[in-house]
Amino acid sequence: MTAMKRVVLEIQGYHLFLRILIALVGAGFCAAIGRFAFGLGATTNLNDTYPWGLWISFDVVTSVPLAAGAFVLGAIVHCFHIKKLEPLVRPAIVTGFLGYSLVCIGLLLDLGQPQRGWHVFAYPNLHSPMFEVALCVMSYTTVALLEFLAPVCEKFGFHLPLRVLRTLELPLIVLGAAIATLHQSTIGTFFLIAVDKLHNLWYNPILPLLFWISAVFTGMCIIIIEAVMVHRYLKQPDETELLATLTRIIPWFLGIYLALKIFALFYLSERPLFDRPVLTALFAIEMVAGIIIPFIMFLQKRIRTDGVMQLRAAGLVVMFGLVLNRFNVSMFGMIQKNQQIYYPSLVESVVTIGIIAAHILFFALIARYFPIFEHHPEGVDYTIPDRFRRIKKSFA
Amino acid sequence: MSTARDMSEQRTFLIDLTKCTGCRGCQVACKQWNQMEAEKTTFFKGQGYQNPAALSEHTLTAIQFRDYFHEGKNEFAFYKAMCMHCNDPACVSVCPVSAFIKTPEGPVIYDAKRCIGCRFCMIACPFGIPRYQWSKALPLVVKCTGCYSRIKEGLIPACAKACPTAITYGGRQEMINEANRRLTVRPGKYMNRIYGLEEAGGTSVLYLSAVPFDELGFRNVTRRPLPSRTWAALRFVPAAFITMGGSLAFISWLTHRKEKIRREKEMNEAEKTSHKEDRP
Numbered sequence: 001m002t003a004m005k006r007v008v009l010e011i012q013g014y015h016l017f018l019r020i021l022i023a024l025v026g027a028g029f030c031a032a033i034g035r036f037a038f039g040l041g042a043t044t045n046l047n048d049t050y051p052w053g054l055w056i057s058f059d060v061v062t063s064v065p066l067a068a069g070a071f072v073l074g075a076i077v078h079c080f081h082i083k084k085l086e087p088l089v090r091p092a093i094v095t096g097f098l099g100y101s102l103v104c105i106g107l108l109l110d111l112g113q114p115q116r117g118w119h120v121f122a123y124p125n126l127h128s129p130m131f132e133v134a135l136c137v138m139s140y141t142t143v144a145l146l147e148f149l150a151p152v153c154e155k156f157g158f159h160l161p162l163r164v165l166r167t168l169e170l171p172l173i174v175l176g177a178a179i180a181t182l183h184q185s186t187i188g189t190f191f192l193i194a195v196d197k198l199h200n201l202w203y204n205p206i207l208p209l210l211f212w213i214s215a216v217f218t219g220m221c222i223i224i225i226e227a228v229m230v231h232r233y234l235k236q237p238d239e240t241e242l243l244a245t246l247t248r249i250i251p252w253f254l255g256i257y258l259a260l261k262i263f264a265l266f267y268l269s270e271r272p273l274f275d276r277p278v279l280t281a282l283f284a285i286e287m288v289a290g291i292i293i294p295f296i297m298f299l300q301k302r303i304r305t306d307g308v309m310q311l312r313a314a315g316l317v318v319m320f321g322l323v324l325n326r327f328n329v330s331m332f333g334m335i336q337k338n339q340q341i342y343y344p345s346l347v348e349s350v351v352t353i354g355i356i357a358a359h360i361l362f363f364a365l366i367a368r369y370f371p372i373f374e375h376h377p378e379g380v381d382y383t384i385p386d387r388f389r390r391i392k393k394s395f396a
Numbered sequence: 397m398s399t400a401r402d403m404s405e406q407r408t409f410l411i412d413l414t415k416c417t418g419c420r421g422c423q424v425a426c427k428q429w430n431q432m433e434a435e436k437t438t439f440f441k442g443q444g445y446q447n448p449a450a451l452s453e454h455t456l457t458a459i460q461f462r463d464y465f466h467e468g469k470n471e472f473a474f475y476k477a478m479c480m481h482c483n484d485p486a487c488v489s490v491c492p493v494s495a496f497i498k499t500p501e502g503p504v505i506y507d508a509k510r511c512i513g514c515r516f517c518m519i520a521c522p523f524g525i526p527r528y529q530w531s532k533a534l535p536l537v538v539k540c541t542g543c544y545s546r547i548k549e550g551l552i553p554a555c556a557k558a559c560p561t562a563i564t565y566g567g568r569q570e571m572i573n574e575a576n577r578r579l580t581v582r583p584g585k586y587m588n589r590i591y592g593l594e595e596a597g598g599t600s601v602l603y604l605s606a607v608p609f610d611e612l613g614f615r616n617v618t619r620r621p622l623p624s625r626t627w628a629a630l631r632f633v634p635a636a637f638i639t640m641g642g643s644l645a646f647i648s649w650l651t652h653r654k655e656k657i658r659r660e661k662e663m664n665e666a667e668k669t670s671h672k673e674d675r676p
Contacts, residue, residue: 041530048452048527051518079644081651112513112528112535119493123510129626130516131492132633170648178641182633189629193490193520195618208629334519 021361028354031347032109040112043347052110052330054344058352059106061187062326064137065211066319067099068219069226070144071180074173076249085242090151090372091230091363092223097144098362102355104141109351129189136183143176151370184215191329199333200273201283204264207329210257217253218322220246221314228311234364236373240307247304247314254295254318261287276337282328290321403483404569406502406600407547409556411476412578413605413612414585416562418445418459418474425558426457429543444472451477453529456540457555462613473607475614476562478555479504479525479540480592481600482621487517487526487539489623495537502568502600503542511536522596522617542600571602578604597621 011019035043046053069092077085108114120134146165153162188211191198204210224246227239265273274280297303297313304310335341344352366372426432433454442449446461457478464471481504488496488504495510496517506526513535517526529535543553551557556565564574575590591603595617605612 036533039531039533040528040535041532047530048450048518048524051515051528075644079648079651081648081655110514112515112532112537113511115534116493116510116512119510119512123493123495125489125491125494127489127623127627127630128492128516129630130490130514132630134492174641174644174648177644178637181640182637185636186630186633189626190516190519192625192629193486193622195620195622195625196522196616197519205625205628 018361018364021357021364024357025354025361028351028357031350031354034347035109035351043345045342045345045348049339050342053342054348054352055106055110057327057330058323059110059355060103061190061330062323063099063103063106063355064187065184065215065218065322065326066222067096067103068180068184068215069222070096070099070147070219071140071173071177072216072219073223074147075177076246078170078173079177082245085245087373088223088227088239088242091226091367093144093147094151094363094366094372095222095226095359097141097148098359098366100137100141100144102359103137106352106355107137129186129193132186133183133190136179136186140176140179140183143172143179147172147176151372155370180215181212185209185212187211188329191334194334197334197336198329199276199279200269200271201265201279202329202333203270204268206260206264206268210260210264213253213257213260214322214325217250217257218318220250220253221318224310224314225319228307228315230367230373234367234373238307240305240310243307243310244305247298247310250314250318251295251298254291254298258287258291258295261291279328279333282324282332286321286324286328289317290324294318294321401483403598404567406481406483406568407542408502408566408568408571409478409553409601410564410566410571410575411601411603412562412564413473413475413603416459416474416476417560418461419560420459421558421560422476422555422563423455423458425554426540427455429546429554430456430541432456445474451525451527453527453531453538456538460613462611464611473612475603475605475612476555478601479542480523480596481540481542482596483598483600484596484621484623486520486522486596486622489626490516490520492516499544501544501547503544503547504539505541505544506537506539508536513537520622522622523615568600575602575604594619597624 011022014022031043040046044053044055073085073089073092076082077089108117111117117134120131125131146168150162150165150169153159153165185208188208191203192205192207195203224243227236227243230236231238294313294317297309297317302309303313331342427434435448435452435454437448439445439447441447442461444461444463446459448455448458451458457476459474460477461472461474464473481502483498485496485498485504488498491511492514493510493512495507495512496504497507498504513528515528515537517537517539518524518528526537526539528537543551543555546553552565556563564571566574572590572593575593579586579588579590585606587605587608589605589609591605591609591614592599592601597620603609603614610616
């Protein structure tokens with residue numbers, strides 16, 4: 001049997017859902033080729049009024065916080081030494097690595113001259129938020145790749161690199177968290193230059209800080225969504241109990257975010273705030289649905305410790321709020337009065353759908369071929385720190 | 397970013413819109429000098445007499461027309477749209493590959509060989525000036541260079557040279573003095589404002605007008621230099637990196653040490669109990 005035939009047979013054995021994903025990724029790939037063949041102007045709805053569209057708003061500004069789970073969980077487990085959550089770390093790292101790789105692909109498609117990406121190193125501009133984000137995203141993708149190499153080495157039995165990686169584990173986690181802090185916040189700094197363009201509801205000097213905090217709680221929510229999905233569809237054990245630890249941390253960050261946002265709105269923002277009904281409505285939905293409702297939900301122990309409610313609060317509510325927030329800042333809030341409305345073209349949409357499909361597909365495939373769930377390295381102490389007993393009691 | 401540079405000698409356009417006849421000689425001169433491609437245009441497609449409809453990848457300067465209603469009568473007004481060549485330009489500060497340079501002479505120029513095409517300059521520019529080559533597969537940004545090549549040879553910019561009436565060109569302080577002189581000599585003729593004096597922290601293009609600037613279509617732009625807004629956040633980057641990395645490293649050291657001590661204690665106790673059991 002030739003290798004090709006074996007691959008075809010292997011793919012035929014996949015679940016229908018995976019095969020649909022493969023088709024979507026293929027379509028996205030073709031659309032991406034179309035972008036280079038015909039140019040940005042012909043294939044996208046971008047123009048001089050809307051230099052940035054769906055690819056920046058979703059593939060970069062929204063995807064980066066959605067991939068924040070890896071650095072947040074890494075810091076919780078390895079730095080704060082809450083070893084109980086260890087089983088969640090590897091899937092989170094895979095998600096983070098995939099997320100950042102796809103952010104890089106999205107960015108390269110959006111650049112006019114992707115072949116000149118290395119110019120960032122050759123002609124650095126320390127005053128540019130874009131320079132900072134470019135450096136951070138590249139270095140963080142490298143860090144995430146190194147973290148992800150551990151299961152790859154285990155799979156192929158490379159012992160020496162594995163030992164090196166294990167020594168590097170903690171430094172990499174610390175480095176990753178520090179880098180992620182920088183670029184998660186600096187994506188907010190992007191929009192500080194858009195004075196008089198971004199609406200006052202979102203424009204305030206602490207936007208970078210708000211971006212970082214929302215990335216942290218979204219990162220944790222993504223871990224919850226991922227763990228529940230993996231439990232449901234990839235036949236992994238139910239981690240509700242472990243997730244209850246995360247759901248205890250989330251409301252703190254939601255609360256701080258809410259307080260800072262209100263402070264920024266009333267003391268740091270310029271006026272008028274509520275002069276555009278559509279933007280006011282978008283802002284209200286974002287704040288009520290994305291922050292206040294999950295804050296109240298996660299304050300209740302019954303919801304925190306219930307598998308289905310965890311998913312609903314984390315997935316449907318926080319994630320929706322985050323996506324809306326990033327679109328409000330990078331797209332809706334930037335639209336001026338009486339300006340034509342931008343909507344993504346077919347090519348733009350197909351590429352973005354392809355990128356989302358690629359994320360799910362590659363996660364499923366990596367889970368299939370690499371040991372990302374059976375992570376029990378020798379010498380890791382699984383004893384439970386005292387503070388977790390309290391949660392255990394609450395279950396009884 | 398904003399080191400207090402002396403801007404008084406910066407080459408500056410003083411554009412007196414009360415003297416502009418809308419002849420579009422500047423448009424033609426600009427196209428010729430910069431060898432820009434022709435554009436297919438339709439008369440009366442944009443606002444009134446405006447042609448082409450807007451600045452584009454082929455048009456670096458254009459007379460912008462605006463029809464409006466004034467005291468029950470149809471009126472129209474126009475101004476010359478071009479890069480304002482800010483004293484502290486947003487495009488220079490946001491470009492990740494330093495493709496924009498504020499030259500010591502005044503013009504803000506663009507190095508097409510460096511540009512990676514990220515379009516951040518277009519988001520950042522408070523006047524909406526940089527344009528993109530949407531027609532190309534690997535596009536670049538296009539923008540007025542203030543005819544830097546001519547200035548270096550001791551000439552004045554092509555549009556200023558071609559303009560029969562409205563454009564005066566010279567050092568910034570000299571142009572401000574001239575503008576103020578006109579405002580005092582003919583107070584009834586002008587709106588009492590020099591657009592560009594303080595906009596975006598001051599620009600190297602100054603406008604005088606008989607009609608309110610917002611009615612003409614000028615944007616209301618902040619007085620504070622834009623780069624200071626992002627720098628206010630960006631300057632914390634090294635500190636944030638060190639604080640985050642340092643505190644996480646310190647916390648991990650603490651937690652691991654605690655863990656080690658706990659384990660040693662357990663082992664000691666285990667040893668003690670085993671010793672006790674060993675005794676007869």
